[in-house]
Amino acid sequence: xxxxxxxxxxxxxxxxxxxxxxxxxxxxxxxxxxxxxxxxxxxxxxxxxxxxxxxxxxxxxxxxxxxxxxxxxxxxxxxxxxxxxxxxxxxxxxxxxxxxxxxxxxxxxxxxxxxxxxxxxxxxxxxxxxxxxxxxxxxxxxxxxxxxxxxxxxxxxxxxxxxxxxxxxxxxxxxxxxxxxxxxxxxxxxxxxxxxxxxxxxxxxxxxxxxxxxxxxxxxxxxxxxxxxxxxxxxxxxxxxxxxxxxxxxxxxxxxxxxxxxxxxxxxxxxxxxxxxxxxxxxxxxxxxxxxxxxxxxxxxxxxxxxxxxxxxxxxxxxxxxxxxxxxxxxxxxxxxxxxxxxxxxxxxxxxxxxxxxxxxxxxxxxxxxxxxxxxxxxxxxxxxxxxxxxxxxxxxxxxxxxxxxxxxxxxxxxxxxxxxxxxxxxxxxxxxxxxxxxxxxxxxxxxxxxxxxxxxxxxxxxxxxxxxxxxxxxxxxxxxxxxxxxxxxxxxxxxxxxxxxxxxxxxxxxxxxxxxxxxxxxxxx
Amino acid sequence: xxxxxxxxxxxxxxxxxxxxxxxxxxxxxxxxxxxxxxxxxxxxxxxxxxxxxxxxxxxxxxxxxxxxxxxxxxxxxxxxxxxxxxxxxxxxxxxxxxxxxxxxxxxxxxxxxxxxxxxxxxxxxxxxxxxx
Numbered sequence: 207x208x209x210x211x212x213x214x215x216x217x218x219x220x221x222x223x224x225x226x227x228x229x230x231x232x233x234x235x236x237x238x239x240x241x242x243x244x245x246x247x248x249x250x251x252x253x254x255x256x257x258x259x260x261x262x263x264x265x266x267x268x269x270x271x272x273x274x275x276x277x278x279x280x281x282x283x284x285x286x287x288x289x290x291x292x293x294x295x296x297x298x299x300x301x302x303x304x305x306x307x308x309x310x311x312x313x314x315x316x317x318x319x320x321x322x323x324x325x326x327x328x329x330x331x332x333x334x335x336x337x338x339x340x341x342x343x344x345x346x347x348x349x350x351x352x353x354x355x356x357x358x359x360x361x362x363x364x365x366x367x368x369x370x371x372x373x374x375x376x377x378x379x380x381x382x383x384x385x386x387x388x389x390x391x392x393x394x395x396x397x398x399x400x401x402x403x404x405x406x407x408x409x410x411x412x413x414x415x416x417x418x419x420x421x422x423x424x425x426x427x428x429x430x431x432x433x434x435x436x437x438x439x440x441x442x443x444x445x446x447x448x449x450x451x452x453x454x455x456x457x458x459x460x461x462x463x464x465x466x467x468x469x470x471x472x473x474x475x476x477x478x479x480x481x482x483x484x485x486x487x488x489x490x491x492x493x494x495x496x497x498x499x500x501x502x503x504x505x506x507x508x509x510x511x512x513x514x515x516x517x518x519x520x521x522x523x524x525x526x527x528x529x530x531x532x533x534x535x536x537x538x539x540x541x542x543x544x545x546x547x548x549x550x551x552x553x554x555x556x557x558x559x560x561x562x563x564x565x566x567x568x569x570x571x572x573x574x575x576x577x578x579x580x581x582x583x584x585x586x587x588x589x590x591x592x593x594x595x596x597x598x599x600x601x602x603x604x605x606x607x608x609x610x611x612x613x614x615x616x617x618x619x620x621x622x623x624x625x626x627x628x629x630x631x632x633x634x635x636x637x638x639x640x641x642x643x644x645x646x647x648x649x650x651x652x653x654x655x656x657x658x659x660x661x662x663x664x665x666x667x668x669x670x671x672x673x674x675x676x677x678x679x680x681x682x683x684x685x686x687x688x689x690x691x692x693x694x695x696x697x698x699x700x701x702x703x704x705x706x707x708x709x710x711x712x713x714x715x716x717x718x719x720x721x722x723x724x725x726x727x728x729x730x731x732x
Numbered sequence: 733x734x735x736x737x738x739x740x741x742x743x744x745x746x747x748x749x750x751x752x753x754x755x756x757x758x759x760x761x762x763x764x765x766x767x768x769x770x771x772x773x774x775x776x777x778x779x780x781x782x783x784x785x786x787x788x789x790x791x792x793x794x795x796x797x798x799x800x801x802x803x804x805x806x807x808x809x810x811x812x813x814x815x816x817x818x819x820x821x822x823x824x825x826x827x828x829x830x831x832x833x834x835x836x837x838x839x840x841x842x843x844x845x846x847x848x849x850x851x852x853x854x855x856x857x858x859x860x861x862x863x864x
């Protein structure tokens with residue numbers, strides 16, 4: 207499938223979804239005040255309430271921000287809707303901080319810009335499917351999505367969810383909705399496409415890039431909210447000095463003379479030197495959340511169960527949450543609620559059982575731990591000249607881990623391996639209940655895209671954040687010492703699956719698992 | 733006739749090949765992500781090398797093209813002990829002998845002879861852009 211064919215297919219499916227979920231705006235009589243548990247009270251204008259009241263946004267009340275992590279951290283039940291309000295709040299705080307700082311520079315911070323940025327904040331997550339990134343992990347491998355964000359297309363390398371958001375906001379139903387909105391809100395001096403471009407972070411006009419940076423940049427309002435919010439509701443203590451960050455945020459014109467990698471002038475959001483510590487706190491908080499929350503083995507197991515239920519339904523052509531899953535957009539028609547409700551109402555008894563396990567927290571368990579410490583280094587006699595002891599084996603393992611998941615072919619290989627494990631263990635459960643789970647390693651790309659002004663406001667000089675924060679090395683240490691992949695299966699099958707997984711994966715990766723492969727999962731050594 | 737490749741190569745094999753073909757006696761290059769990603773993206777857009785690098789996807793929205801896959805490959809090579817980031821300032825990557833050995837023993841045969849020649853040419857351009 208070509209990128210254009212993939213895009214056409216997505217556009218058609220999005221058109222149907224938008225037709226059903228947008229409709230006409232319903233205006234309240236006055237502005238509204240909403241109270242948020244994390245950031246407190248904020249004011250929403252009438253047209254913003256009309257957008258929030260659309261089915262497109264209301265469905266986000268029923269999509270959990272952190273997928274199924276509430277099955278492990280009971281209080282982390284907040285929704286994408288709450289996060290949306292939080293992003294609006296953070297956008298406004300950044301805006302206010304910049305407005306105070308650049309009170310005399312109306313040319314790049316005109317009052318008319320504020321409604322556009324606020325609306326982009328409200329709409330930035332309108333395309334999230336069920337269980338947030340869990341459904342994205344499934345549909346990013348669908349052919350139309352792979353083609354659309356693959357090599358050579360306009361959306362190459364972009365996040366599938368952002369592309370779906372762009373397509374929603376540029377769809378005819380949203381255009382019609384926006385026209386109605388404009389009639390009662392004359393402050394909207396822009397087009398829906400302008401918001402869509404901000405959310406997609408296309409950065410077409412380099413002299414308006416700071417606007418994109420607020421919505422989709424290295425330290426955007428999205429990150430400022432989700433890190434604080436996920437920390438707050440999980441109960442994990444994270445200290446972030448946002449006051450200092452807002453204060454230290456600057457808009458700076460950067461030229462190729464100042465930053466040799468640039469090819470033209472850019473007007474960007476940068477952080478003053480005094481804000482580096484706050485950014486470092488954000489980076490540390492994200493690492494902490496990754497280790498303790500997003501990569502928690504119970505959270506990962508629950509996410510595999512969602513994938514398993516979807517895989518079971520798709521293989522057999524069954525409806526799930528009232529839909530046959532055929533395109534990425536089908537996940538936008540569902541909510542977490544409708545998905546889990548199928549535990550009681552789906553016509554297929556096995557699918558009811560799989561979903562019931564999620565609903566009643568009968569989670570998959572670890573049958574094997576794949577980690578830097580969980581396999582033996584090969585004998586020296588096995589080594590080829592020039593290859594250091596242990597390195598080849600570890601390379602083969604990490605090679606698989608890092609890259610297999612990237613493509614549908616690689617994911618297929620992993621699923622075939624899981625099926626092989628299930629089969630060689632004499633099928634004690636469904637293949638859809640055996641998962642080789644390999645969380646992503648922490649990414650460091652953001653640091654090279656975040657600029658720090660090490661000069662003054664008037665005579666700026668720039669470095670990137672990667673010069674200040676050794677995240678690259680942190681990431682390696684995380685991968686070596688903390689990262690864990692797992693083989694998951696139903697609790698009653700662990701005894702059968704565990705030794706087979708050990709053998710099958712050992713053979714594929716050309717390694718011998720040691721006692722830690724079991725003991726890290728609290729299993730007796732084999 | 734230029735020989736027949738025994739197996740399809742992956743984008744990761746190409747990245748390892750780029751590094752393994754570094755001039756004998758030279759083992760380090762600048763660990764600057766902006767230069768590295770820019771260099772590989774430039775090679776990909778060059779028609780001489782586009783076929784070799786077609787599997788690499790670049791996000792081109794920001795001021796330099798960025799490939800998660802390339803980043804992950806460099807991470808994997810470091811975790812495998814095939815590539816070091818020299819301390820304390822981390823300015824350079826240093827390839828270990830195991831990287832060349834791995835290419836020679838495991839990866840090289842996935843390429844046809846003409847592909848290997850092109851890879852060597854791409855490698856030389858890569859290091860010229862990135863700096864050693």
